[in-house]
Amino acid sequence: MPYTTTHVLIAIILIELFREYFFKDNKKFPRYYILIAAIAGIMPDLEYIFMLPNFHRGFFHSLFMPLILLVIGFFILKFDIKNNWIRKRHMKLSFIFFIFAAGSLLHIFLDVIIRDGSSLLYPFSDFVLGFNLISYIPLSQDLTLIIIDTLLLFFWIIWMEFKLKIYDYF
Numbered sequence: 001m002p003y004t005t006t007h008v009l010i011a012i013i014l015i016e017l018f019r020e021y022f023f024k025d026n027k028k029f030p031r032y033y034i035l036i037a038a039i040a041g042i043m044p045d046l047e048y049i050f051m052l053p054n055f056h057r058g059f060f061h062s063l064f065m066p067l068i069l070l071v072i073g074f075f076i077l078k079f080d081i082k083n084n085w086i087r088k089r090h091m092k093l094s095f096i097f098f099i100f101a102a103g104s105l106l107h108i109f110l111d112v113i114i115r116d117g118s119s120l121l122y123p124f125s126d127f128v129l130g131f132n133l134i135s136y137i138p139l140s141q142d143l144t145l146i147i148i149d150t151l152l153l154f155f156w157i158i159w160m161e162f163k164l165k166i167y168d169y170f
């Protein structure tokens with residue numbers, strides 16, 4: 001999992017864009033959600049920590065992971081399950097699960113297109129789908145990943161700066 005930062009940056013940029021275009025009211029979208037998206041974006045790689053070293057790309061990198069999180073989110077929404085700690089921070093428990101579902105799906109998608117691939121149907125199939133697009137770029141993989149991270153980080157900084165300036169005028 002050498003490109004953890006890429007996963008985090010893409011997750012926080014996407015949720016920030018989502019907030020910007022779908023939640024005009026900032027109060028309905030606490031900043032904690034951005035932190036949660038960052039965690040969700042790297043969550044599938046937690047299986048490297050908890051599982052045996054030779055146990056590669058298992059269940060956390062399958063499509064069942066986001067699906068289960070999505071179902072739990074809908075379950076919480078339907079039965080109106082609440083948690084006081086979360087409510088005090090103006091968050092919704094169901095929405096947290098939706099962020100985890102979207103974040104893990106994003107992670108799996110990035111693994112499939114960028115480099116390592118994912119075992120989308122694990123444990124039913126061990127087949128790993130991976131397009132390894134990074135191998136088509138005529139630079140070393142490390143350098144390519146650093147360039148991608150730098151561009152993403154610049155986008156994030158400029159975005160924040162631009163938004164701060166916008167707020168100054170209103």
Ligand SMILES: [Zn+2]
Binds near residue numbers: 061
């Ligand atoms: Zn991964």
